Amino acid sequence: MRIRIKKSRRLIRMRSGACEKTIMSDPIILYNGPIYTLDPAHPRAQAVAIRNGRVIAVGSEGKVRAAVTGRAEGINLNGRALIPALTDAHVHLIAHALARRNVRLDDAATLDDALQQIGVAAERLPAGAWVQGRGWDHSRWGRWPTAADLDAVIGDRPAYFSRKDGHSAWVSSAALRLAGITAETPDPVGGAIQRERGEPTGILLETAIDLVRRHIPEPGQEERLAAVREAIEEAHSYGMVGMHLPTSMTPGDGRMTLDDLQTLRERGHLQLRCLVYLGLDGLDAALALGLHSGLGDRWIRLGGIKMFADGSLGSQTADMLAPYEGSSNRGIAVLSSGELRHAVRRAIHGGLAVMVHAIGDAANRKVLDAIEAALPGAPPLSIPNRIEHCQVVHPDDLPRFARLGVIASMQPIHCTADMEVADVLWGKRCAYAYAWRSFLDAGATLAFGSDAPVESLNPWLSVHAAVTRQRPEGTPDGGWYSEQRLTVEEALRGFCYGCAVAAGAAAEQGVIAPGMLADFAILSADPFKLDPSALHTIRAEMTILEGKVVWEQERL
Known part of the structure; x- marks a missing residue:
């Protein structure tokens, strides 16, 4: 049977809506451009067919057309590259949205x-x-x-x-x-x-x-919602359709974020997949209610409990095994080892995964110790435990991430933003700082994000940083500790498949394959062919969420 390809976007256009249901439609075939699936078994394709928000066929154009029966809509890529849509594994969404103002x-x-x-x-x-x-x-x-x-x-x-x-x-x-x-x-x-x-x-x-x-007047909900909608549109412009949302150190931040997301969804304005974490201040209530990680659906889902083990590099409050260079300061442990172990155990045994902020090598070791101590006798979790930032991890602790099933949630842009201060404060320890290659070689899963508003939400800045270990202007020459660089595919997997694993959603997100959700980014340039020095210039020309266009670059 010959398939009629009609050049139209009518059935997948979405200007608003909570993504509650996928409208029944004819199949849609995207063709005539390189398709990078990030699926190791079938990394490249010429075409992909989708229906009702999911991929039904991917491969050569002939194979895809043969797999589709009846009439099909068509989107001609005109040579543009298509990849799985991106997710940011670490965004303070409300703070980022308001900070833009x-x-x-x-x-x-x-x-x-x-x-x-x-x-x-x-x-x-x-x-x-x-x-x-x-x-x-x-x-x-x-x-x-x-x-x-x-x-x-x-x-x-x-x-x-x-x-x-x-x-x-x-x-x-x-x-x-x-x-x-x-x-x-x-x-x-x-x-x-x-x-x-x-x-x-x-x-x-x-x-x-x-x-x-606590003395600063809080913005009203309507102000927050308007700001968040603008931030979601910004995310779409990068090819991003998902975020993992940890709480900040502000008490009640997790509750407020969850409330605002639900309101946006009720109003039909949530075009974003959100994995939400409650703060340590919400642990007692979550346990009392019997909440477990994974509660919810693809749009708003409970990740678990976020807590802080230490501070940061720039503030010299990251908890270190040895003092900062030229001082006796070892940083600040926000929780004592005993408090950390107690909180981690309570959460995990209550069915709640933990997301723990840890930057220094001492903090990372303490968190790994706490998770390891909590695992015996704990119920299985639908979402894995994770450590946020992992900026400097002692080499002896790297294999423990894979062995314990702990996700290394990292932000490549932190590396190039902080490299001078890291050299000053950590000295030779920088050889195992922001060590993405070492993590992968040790079998760990990397989930990449931005930490916005700490850094820009733009994921292409981080892809550039991960591949080059340089700033956009090309410094330092050859890259900072260049042995830790990643390939373009590895960097993109950190924003796609790694984030899906971290969300317990790898069965339907993160790669392009039959049965997976039709979340795509059509790009302004091909990241696999572009000079690595220009990776930071990429933007999305079209972003598709479950088969519906949520962003399209306006053409002059």
Whole structure:
């Protein structure tokens, strides 16, 4: 039988909708372009056919047409590359969405640059309003900023600026007064108030951040929902259709995120697959309700419990086995070893997978120890346990990830963003920092993400970083510890198949094969043919979610 290919997108166009049901339709064949399936058994194809949101055939154009009976719609790729749609394994969605509307200091090369941006933003605000933003990096400025620096440009306004890693905050004198922070205020457990001659400087570390943050007026839900919808559209523009959503250190963040996602879905505006994690502050309630990892569906699904083992590199609060270079500081353990083991055991034995933030080598070892101690006698989990960031892991601990079934959830863009400060603070330990090649060689599963808003949501920046170990301008020459570079396919699998494994969804997501969900990204350039130095320039020209177009690049 000859198949009639009609050039149309009518049946898969979606402008809104909660993706609740897939409308019955004729098959659709996408053809005339390289299709990279990321399936090791059949890595390349010429065409793919889909129906009712799933792949029904993939292979040569002749084979695919022969597998389709009756009439079929057609999308001509016109030589453009098609890959599985991407997922980001680590996004603080609400924070990222709102940060897009606040002062962004990521590009502030000097303290004066930052203060100029902040002063301009403050002038636009009504009297008494908080000045807020994020993205500053004191390692570029030569010193930590202070409350006095802020006061000089905003006067007596309250101000709060999160460092790029989210583990330090820079606040004004008015903010310190509102929070009642004085020389007599003790450091909270798991945090620190930076001081000079006993007086607070305006820098708060780890749990001390919440001393001020709790006084900032919360945006209303409608403001959050509008911002999230804009952020989802941004994700689609990169070819991304899924996110794993860990809580931040803000109490109640997991509950708020879950509430907002449900509201978006009820209104028909959730065009995103969301794996949601509750915070440690929600563990008791989750256990009392009998919630298990995997509860939900493809659109909103419970991942488990997120907790923090340490801080960050840039704030020098990552928990290290040996002191930072040139100091006696080993960082901050947000939870003691006993508290960590107790929390991990309670979660896993209650049917809840754990997602644990661990950056330093000591923190990673403690988390692996806690998971290993919790596994005997625990029920099977539908979603694997995971460690977030894994930025520096002692070589002795690398094989434990595969042996314990722990996902290494990493953000390649952190490597190239932090390499200078890593050299200064970790020295020779950088040889096993951001060690993606070593993780794969040890049999671990990598799930890649961005940590937005800490870094850009754009996954192609991370694909570039993973393949080149360089910044977009080509530094350093040859790549930073280039032996840890990945191939393009390995980097993409981190954003596709690795994320599917981490979500317990590898049976229907992450590769292009018969029976899998029809989630595709049609790209502006072929990542397998493009010079690796240009990988960061790629964008999606069309993004398809379960057979429906959710993004298409407008043509002039």
